[in-house]
Amino acid sequence: MSCDCHTDFPNIFLPREAEIVRADQVTASEKHFTLKMKDGKPMEYNPGQILEVSVHGFGEIPIGFASSPTRKNTFDIVIRTVGRVSTAINKLGKGDSLFVRGPLGTGFSLEKLRGHPILIVAGGIGLCPTRSLIQYVLDRRDEFKSFKLFFGSKSPKDQLFLDDLAQWRGSEHVEYLETVDKGEEGWKGNVGVITTLFAKTKIDPDTRVIVCGPPIMYKFVMRELDKLGIPHDNVYVDLERRMKCGLGKCGHCQMNDKYVCFDGPVFSFKDIEHLEEAFS
Amino acid sequence: MKSHFISDSDFSKFVESLIRSVRVVAPVAKKTKFSFETLESVSDLRLDYDVTILPPKKAIMPVKQELVRFNGNSIESAISAQDQVLLGVHFYDVKAIDMLDELFSQGHKDYNWLAYRQHTTIIASNVQKVSNRAFFASVGQGVQAKGHDGFLTKVSGGYVFDAISPKAEALVKQGTFKDASPAQVTEAKVANEKVLKECPETLKHSTEAVQKKVREAFKKEELWKQFSDQCFSCGSCNIVCPTCYCFDVQDEWNLDGTSGKRCRTWDGCMLGEFAQVSLGGGHTENFREERHTRFRHRMMRKATYLNDKLNGPACVGCGRCSSSCVPDIADPVKIINKIMEA
Numbered sequence: 157m158s159c160d161c162h163t164d165f166p167n168i169f170l171p172r173e174a175e176i177v178r179a180d181q182v183t184a185s186e187k188h189f190t191l192k193m194k195d196g197k198p199m200e201y202n203p204g205q206i207l208e209v210s211v212h213g214f215g216e217i218p219i220g221f222a223s224s225p226t227r228k229n230t231f232d233i234v235i236r237t238v239g240r241v242s243t244a245i246n247k248l249g250k251g252d253s254l255f256v257r258g259p260l261g262t263g264f265s266l267e268k269l270r271g272h273p274i275l276i277v278a279g280g281i282g283l284c285p286t287r288s289l290i291q292y293v294l295d296r297r298d299e300f301k302s303f304k305l306f307f308g309s310k311s312p313k314d315q316l317f318l319d320d321l322a323q324w325r326g327s328e329h330v331e332y333l334e335t336v337d338k339g340e341e342g343w344k345g346n347v348g349v350i351t352t353l354f355a356k357t358k359i360d361p362d363t364r365v366i367v368c369g370p371p372i373m374y375k376f377v378m379r380e381l382d383k384l385g386i387p388h389d390n391v392y393v394d395l396e397r398r399m400k401c402g403l404g405k406c407g408h409c410q411m412n413d414k415y416v417c418f419d420g421p422v423f424s425f426k427d428i429e430h431l432e433e434a435f436s
Numbered sequence: 437m438k439s440h441f442i443s444d445s446d447f448s449k450f451v452e453s454l455i456r457s458v459r460v461v462a463p464v465a466k467k468t469k470f471s472f473e474t475l476e477s478v479s480d481l482r483l484d485y486d487v488t489i490l491p492p493k494k495a496i497m498p499v500k501q502e503l504v505r506f507n508g509n510s511i512e513s514a515i516s517a518q519d520q521v522l523l524g525v526h527f528y529d530v531k532a533i534d535m536l537d538e539l540f541s542q543g544h545k546d547y548n549w550l551a552y553r554q555h556t557t558i559i560a561s562n563v564q565k566v567s568n569r570a571f572f573a574s575v576g577q578g579v580q581a582k583g584h585d586g587f588l589t590k591v592s593g594g595y596v597f598d599a600i601s602p603k604a605e606a607l608v609k610q611g612t613f614k615d616a617s618p619a620q621v622t623e624a625k626v627a628n629e630k631v632l633k634e635c636p637e638t639l640k641h642s643t644e645a646v647q648k649k650v651r652e653a654f655k656k657e658e659l660w661k662q663f664s665d666q667c668f669s670c671g672s673c674n675i676v677c678p679t680c681y682c683f684d685v686q687d688e689w690n691l692d693g694t695s696g697k698r699c700r701t702w703d704g705c706m707l708g709e710f711a712q713v714s715l716g717g718g719h720t721e722n723f724r725e726e727r728h729t730r731f732r733h734r735m736m737r738k739a740t741y742l743n744d745k746l747n748g749p750a751c752v753g754c755g756r757c758s759s760s761c762v763p764d765i766a767d768p769v770k771i772i773n774k775i776m777e778a
Contacts, residue, residue, distance in 0.1 A: 160518055162555055165547035167513035169503040169685075169698065185716060212506040213696050215687045238716040253509055371721060397723060398713045400685045403544040407682030407705060410733075411723070413741035418543055432654050433723065 168403055171210055171255035172197075177230060179249045182316055185237045186281070187246045188222070191254060192230045199231050199259065202266065203288035204394055204422040207258025208402045209233060214244035218399040218417060220285025221259070226295040234284040234316065260402040264289050264366070264392060264422050272390075273302040273360045277377050279350055279369025283307055283316050285394050285421070286368045290320075290330075297329050304331045304357060308350030308369070311336050312343045331357060354380045361385050367425075368394035374435050378425070391425035395434075438605070439621050440613040443594040450611030451478040454521060457610075461495040462523040463488055475523070483524050483590065487567035487754055491678030492525050493533060496552045500701045503548055503685070507695040514697065515547055517555040521607075524561045524588075527581040528572040528752035532678030533558065534583040535746050539681060542745060548700070557603045558584040562624070563631045569755030571637040571769050578643060579748035589624035596624035635753070637769040641776045643749055651740040653775045654732065663771055664731035666763035667706070673734065673757035673766040674704030679750045682710075705737070706730050735771055 178190035193199055199207075201221055210216035217239075223232035237246045245254065274293055278286045293300050305324065309315045315336075324332035333353045335346040346352060350373060365386060367377050374393060381391060397409035397416040404418025412431040414420065428434045442450060454460055460475040463485040470485035472492045502514035525533070533553070540549035560581070563572075586604035589596045596616045599605045616624075639646065653659060674680045683700040690696050703710065710730065711723040724730045742750040751768055758767035 161516040162518070162551065163513070163516050165513070165515045165517075165551040166545070167504065167515050167548065168544050168546055169548065170513050171504075171511060173509065173511075210687075210698075212509075212511065213687050213689050215698070216685060236716055238714040255511060396713065398711050400683070401700075403546065404542075405540065405544070405546055405681070405683075406685065406700075406703070408684075408703075408711060410705075410711075410737075410741075412736070433729075 171257045174254050174256050176248060176250055176252050176254060183314060186234055186316060188234050190230050190232050198229060201225050201259035202263035203292045204263030205259040206261045206421060207256050210255045211244045215241045217241045218402050221288040222284040224288050224291035224295055226292055236281055261417050261421055262419060269364045270299045273363040274300050275304045275359060275363045276366045277306045279308045279373045282368035286366060289366060294329055306350055306353045307334045309336050311338050312340055351376050351380050359384050365391045388429060389424050389426035393423055393425055395421050438599050439616040440597045440599060440608055441594055441616040441620050442597060442611055442613045446612040447595055448478045451481060453610060459520040460523055461520060483561050484564045486565040487756060490676060491532060492522055492529050493536060493678055495522050496556055497549055500699050502697045502699050504698045515551050517551040519555045521557045521559060523559045525558055526563050527560055528754050529678050530560050530581040530584045531579055531752045535679050535750060536681055537583055538746060560584040560587045562589040562628050564590055566631060566634045567755050568636055569758035570635045570753060571639055571755060572753030573632040573635045574639040575751050575753035576643055576748040589627055591620050591623040596620050639769055640773055646772055647740045647743050650775050660728040660732045664728040666765050667727050667731055669706055669708050669727055671704030671707045672760040674706055675702055676756035676760045678752060678754055705733050738768055739772060
């Protein structure tokens with residue numbers, strides 16, 4: 157019997173090939189990749205959006221863009237070795253291929269940030285997705301008022317993007333404040349949780365605030381922002397959940413009635429603070 | 437829409453000829469229960485079934501479905517849909533398929549569902565026997581069954597066949613159909629109305645009232661803990677549900693070690709690791725770690741979260757979850773009625 161198979165349909169699970177043009181092991185467990193699309197069609201995305209990254213035979217994982225779309229032709233991702241897929245990805249190097257689907261999800265609403273002071277509060281690996289916005293603000297500095305960046309890590313050796321950090325420390329374009337939960341020999345900077353940085357600078361109540369970090373961090377940062385009188389619709393959070401499809405279908409990332417992969421991962425705090433599953 | 441009549445013996449001939457020309461998926465007996473299977477012979481067809489073990493969505497999105505295939509560094513779509521007829525679908529399952537059509541169309545269109553759905557002709561059939569946990573008469577009363585191509589109703593001496601779509605009219609030409617008489621049309625109507633009065637279980641409140649009160653009960657932790665006290669987190673209620681569509685995505689190698697496929701498999705939000713992420717170093721974060729939070733999530737999805745997208749609840753009252761649950765705690769009627777009365 158002949159097969160009357162119909163195959164001419166678009167397939168949202170079909171990824172595109174990207175070449176690794178640079179790969180740096182940046183910490184013991186994290187690798188920083190710069191990718192370029194093989195088909196020549198550039199990846200067009202907004203800061204804060206995500207993509208599904210895969211290795212054939214190992215599977216896909218959702219990852220936030222770690223570079224700004226203002227940096228043309230290539231884009232960055234950072235992968236922490238955690239499970240089967242991330243381990244497979246982190247064995248790859250320059251010249252190897254990764255497969256990507258995206259951009260997916262909802263990123264930062266740039267029109268709501270433009271013209272205002274900006275504060276980004278990033279904890280740990282939360283610096284990776286927010287780097288897409290940090291670079292954007294630095295590249296389009298005139299579009300924003302003051303720019304402050306708080307970065308907290310577990311320890312100095314867990315710090316990511318060391319070249320960036322060195323640049324930001326001395327930059328006149330961003331007021332960069334950093335802290336580590338636990339210092340080590342040679343560390344002269346602040347020691348303490350990320351909220352200890354709030355006492356070190358003056359924050360304009362008109363500031364638009366972006367928060368991304370481990371789940372525990374949000375409630376403590378919100379407490380500080382409430383003290384400053386920053387309205388909740390001026391606060392944006394970039395959330396993490398288990399995601400499989402990245403398309404708002406498979407259900408894994410669901411937080412009450414929201415799909416973090418589709419409705420987010422960036423949300424206005426005001427839009428989700430009433431959701432019982434958002435920050436519990 | 438036109439109502440036709442076909443006699444029992446002509447119906448058998450019609451199905452036999454249909455089987456020879458196209459894949460027909462229909463209810464057949466599986467020991468004391470029923471299952472949608474590829475029909476080999478009309479003698480296997482059991483349109484007198486009460487409810488099937490798994491819903492007919494499996495004919496469109498199988499338990500395990502290939503999404504893409506890879507070989508070395510090349511990768512291709514695995515979508516390959518063949519025409520099929522899904523015969524003997526009860527109206528509650530028609531509603532469920534229609535909901536999945538909607539959910540797989542909204543936002544990103546997923547042709548891994550839609551392609552197979554578009555090549556499926558659905559011939560529904562009336563409920564001849566009501567299952568012992570059904571509550572289809574009282575759930576989502578404002579939601580009409582739609583999206584099917586035709587509807588068969590058993591009447592004396594044969595079937596009344598309502599041909600709804602052009603695909604159904606084309607099928608009529610393949611069999612010995614006559615125009616249904618007014619008496620036959622009335623008999624069919626009576627049969628379909630009668631069955632709505634035979635459900636053993638009844639939701640006592642409207643969709644809107646249920647949506648509001650169940651959502652408001654989210655923080656009644658003690659209540660959810662009581663409901664889920666005996667839950668095994670086995671996911672059976674998810675797997676048998678016609679409106680559940682959560683899935684996992686995993687890669688598989690072929691034996692050659694260079695080619696393989698990426699597949700999705702049915703998944704269940706009641707399973708312990710469903711919302712768990714790895715943090716590295718053996719640490720994990722589970723966004724619904726406690727059993728009662730998963731139990732609550734399932735009920736929220738059925739009665740509240742998807743209502744706005746579907747214009748009704750994501751439940752059709754088939755009763756499969758109730759009868760598949762070993763400790764018998766999954767029954768939406770019991771849960772919802774209790775919340776409404778609390």
